[in-house]
Amino acid sequence: MLERFTAPARRVVTETQLEMRALHHGHVGTEHLLLALLRQPAEPAAALLVRHGLDLETARAAVQRLLGESGATIDGAALETIGIDLDMVTARVEAAFGVGALANPGGAAGRGRTRTQGRGTFTTRARKVLELAVRAAQGRGDSSIGTGHLLLGMVREGGGLAVGVLRDHGLDLAEVERETERSLGADAA
Known part of the structure; x- marks a missing residue:
């Protein structure tokens, strides 16, 4: 599945492991996808969130506040x-x-418990985000899956900690979705 992901989107998926380990969590959740996305500030999807005041450090602090460093x-x-x-x-x-x-x-x-090289498994919600990102790209007729599709997947999943961070930060999910769709349309033009 990752072969259809753009290099920045692949980086997001792989850097979830860095975020998971940094927070001492044993799983990769939607929150780690959000944090890894924000590690790519030049990407339009991350830039959209930053324009709304949600940068990596702000999001990381929100995750730590909501979930705690141990995750439990x-x-x-x-x-x-x-x-x-x-x-x-x-x-x-x-x-x-x-x-x-x-x-x-x-x-x-x-x-x-055995973990392959300290890698956490993706939660059901995180896997759903990836699935919804693929569906978003397919639905738009896009040949590759980018960071914008990942953000759409997070928003459309609707129930993970990533969405909780977005809502707690005062972001309107429908507006984030519309802006993301517009930015994807601009990328295609």
Whole structure:
């Protein structure tokens, strides 16, 4: 599938891994696609977001605020309501794998999981963004998939953390979609 992606769009997809690792997450979500897109400021899709005040650092801070660096925000009180004592679980894991095992995904607790060269898997939503980017290009009759198509995929997916960051920043998703479509039309002209 990536063979139809332009070089900048391929860079976005591969640089999601850098963003995932920088934030110490174990998966690639829509948020990592957004951050990797913003790493390409010369690309029209990224420039569109920057014109609306959403640059890489602003988006990264929003992701960290919304998701946290570990990617896991566990509410102990919520777990207690269903009979899970988070402190007890933590104590048992640390007894078996060492203190801090839950805080270090690459450490002792990570031994049972294999990740190919530290690569996270794409979440269902992130895969959907890629699928929708391909559909956007096909629907327009475009022969390649660019960063604008990736942005369309994010907006059209509609429920991932990337969309949450866009909305929290005050962006109107319908307007982002229209502007992206216009910029793709200008690229074809």
